[in-house]
Amino acid sequence: MNRSKKMVILCHCILNANSKVEGFSIHKEVQNNLVNLLIKEKYGIIQLPCPEVTLYGIRRWGHVKEQFDTPYFREHCRNIFMPYLNQIIDYVKNGYEIHAVIGIDGSPSCGVNKTCSSTKWGGEVGVEFAINEKVNDLKIIQGKGVFIEEIENLLNQNSLNIKFLGLDEENLSSSNNIIEHLKKCNL
Numbered sequence: 001m002n003r004s005k006k007m008v009i010l011c012h013c014i015l016n017a018n019s020k021v022e023g024f025s026i027h028k029e030v031q032n033n034l035v036n037l038l039i040k041e042k043y044g045i046i047q048l049p050c051p052e053v054t055l056y057g058i059r060r061w062g063h064v065k066e067q068f069d070t071p072y073f074r075e076h077c078r079n080i081f082m083p084y085l086n087q088i089i090d091y092v093k094n095g096y097e098i099h100a101v102i103g104i105d106g107s108p109s110c111g112v113n114k115t116c117s118s119t120k121w122g123g124e125v126g127v128e129f130a131i132n133e134k135v136n137d138l139k140i141i142q143g144k145g146v147f148i149e150e151i152e153n154l155l156n157q158n159s160l161n162i163k164f165l166g167l168d169e170e171n172l173s174s175s176n177n178i179i180e181h182l183k184k185c186n187l
């Protein structure tokens with residue numbers, strides 16, 4: 001691959017579906033399509049760390065945004081992003097272009113356009129603990145995940161204007177749309 005001087009930043013599980021909450025790595029076609037297209041278009045790729053695996057491990061339960069909206073998780077997000085922020089600053093200073101941060105829509109951490117939400121999700125699991133009520137309260141809402149919010153804040157604080165794009169894993173055309181968007185914005 002030649003030095004194109006154009007790059008994207010990908011949320012971790014686009015390249016490594018193993019990091020997802022178990023049972024959720026079922027839409028690999030969309031990720032594969034996106035990565036193939038990015039390589040074809042000669043994008044350099046920076047893979048972010050997964051904020052959930054690096055705190056809760058691979059056997060974590062699925063969470064909602066409200067559970068991650070804590071000072072501790074936000075601090076963790078900032079801490080793991082800092083080495084990448086420094087890389088971005090250095091690349092940009094030396095004439096490289098970072099065209100987008102690409103997140104995972106629906107994720108409580110990495111959602112860009114959509115995230116998952118519930119005011120009831122959490123606590124003990126079991127019928128005696130109103131598990132059905134908790135499950136029924138789960139919903140996808142408009143909004144960013146916590147990691148993306150923290151990344152956006154850090155980029156803004158450093159006057160780095162990088163767009164955010166969300167990959168919709170349930171929609172195969174989402175990867176094509178991202179590439180088309182990148183092409184249009186960088187003509």
Ligand code: SF4
Binds near residue numbers: 014020050
């Ligand atoms: S936290 Fe982000 S990187 Fe980790 S599995 Fe979820 S969407 Fe992927």
